[in-house]
Amino acid sequence: MSNLNRETVLSVHHWTDTLFSFTTTRDPGFRFQNGQFAMIGLEVEGRPLLRAYSLVSPNFEDKLEFLSIKVKDGPLTSRLQHLAVGDNIIVGRKATGTLLLDNLTPGRNLYLLGTGTGLAPFMSIVRDHESYEKFEKVILVHGCRKAGELAYADRILTEFPQDEFFGEHISRQLLYYPTVTREPFRNRGRIPELLESGKLAADIGIPQIDPRRDRVMLCGSPAFLASLRAFLEIIGMEEGSQSEAGQFVVEKAFVER
Numbered sequence: 001m002s003n004l005n006r007e008t009v010l011s012v013h014h015w016t017d018t019l020f021s022f023t024t025t026r027d028p029g030f031r032f033q034n035g036q037f038a039m040i041g042l043e044v045e046g047r048p049l050l051r052a053y054s055l056v057s058p059n060f061e062d063k064l065e066f067l068s069i070k071v072k073d074g075p076l077t078s079r080l081q082h083l084a085v086g087d088n089i090i091v092g093r094k095a096t097g098t099l100l101l102d103n104l105t106p107g108r109n110l111y112l113l114g115t116g117t118g119l120a121p122f123m124s125i126v127r128d129h130e131s132y133e134k135f136e137k138v139i140l141v142h143g144c145r146k147a148g149e150l151a152y153a154d155r156i157l158t159e160f161p162q163d164e165f166f167g168e169h170i171s172r173q174l175l176y177y178p179t180v181t182r183e184p185f186r187n188r189g190r191i192p193e194l195l196e197s198g199k200l201a202a203d204i205g206i207p208q209i210d211p212r213r214d215r216v217m218l219c220g221s222p223a224f225l226a227s228l229r230a231f232l233e234i235i236g237m238e239e240g241s242q243s244e245a246g247q248f249v250v251e252k253a254f255v256e257r
């Protein structure tokens with residue numbers, strides 16, 4: 001397992017019966033860019049069982065954090081959900097992914113649009129100084145079915161603005177918009193509809209999305225990505241990649257198997 005590090009679980013938090021997060025030690029040699037994902041998992045019957053996971057923790061922290069779904073009968077997560085402090089997980093030594101600030105052309109506002117565990121990569125991007133140097137406003141939108149699935153909401157609203165390193169940026173430049181589809185909440189509705197109708201922009205007090213000025217990162221279910229990609233292309237935005245920066249970038253939060 002020369003391409004894998006073994007890390008120790010430091011804490012575990014269960015948000016709901018289908019969602020949990022955990023922190024681990026970090027090998028000092030493990031380097032990544034905010035927004036990337038790595039292969040992580042468990043050793044099962046002497047062999048690594050690995051899945052892609054976005055890094056929730058920013059790259060300056062000395063521990064790693066992950067946000068995980070619990071899939072009933074899922075090969076990895078049916079086991080991973082039982083992690084306890086002191087257990088080991090394995091982490092691939094290479095991180096990768098397209099949700100990088102460098103893959104976007106310059107703009108004024110940065111929209112980070114995620115559903116479910118698609119919030120994970122944005123948790124590191126909202127704690128990156130560069131996000132606030134490159135953009136005037138960073139708009140973090142997290143869509144879930146139920147309010148209990150809005151992981152990290154309290155931390156974003158109360159802890160982040162107080163942080164000694166990035167708190168000032170967050171207080172002045174981060175707009176956080178959690179939205180729920182299946183129960184009463186202060187913001188209701190699916191992200192594609194909130195964006196297309198202009199309700200999201202009206203609620204947070206900024207002009208409607210504009211390809212000349214705004215840049216977008218997407219991370220969510222295949223259906224979410226398909227509908228938003230179509231909308232962004234209709235309004236004239238071009239997708240960016242490692243080889244050429246564009247006006248929006250996309251990462252899958254998971255694949256259907």
Ligand SMILES: Cc1cc2nc3c(=O)[nH]c(=O)nc-3n(C[C@H](O)[C@H](O)[C@H](O)COP(=O)(O)OP(=O)(O)OC[C@H]3O[C@@H](n4cnc5c(N)ncnc54)[C@H](O)[C@@H]3O)c2cc1C
Pocket residue numbers: 037051052053054055067068069071073074075076077078116117120251252253254255256257
């Ligand atoms: C680039 C990338 C980044 C990812 N980042 C994360 C992450 O940060 N956190 C995370 O929990 N998962 C993430 N995933 C999904 C992850 O790789 C696994 O699929 C997930 O951990 C379930 O593993 P499993 O072996 O239990 O089930 P799998 O056999 O991998 O999946 C079984 C089924 O569960 C559903 N499913 C899987 N993952 C999710 C999910 N996250 N949300 C909703 N439904 C899901 C799908 O329908 C899938 O067909 C990511 C996937 C990709 C491609």
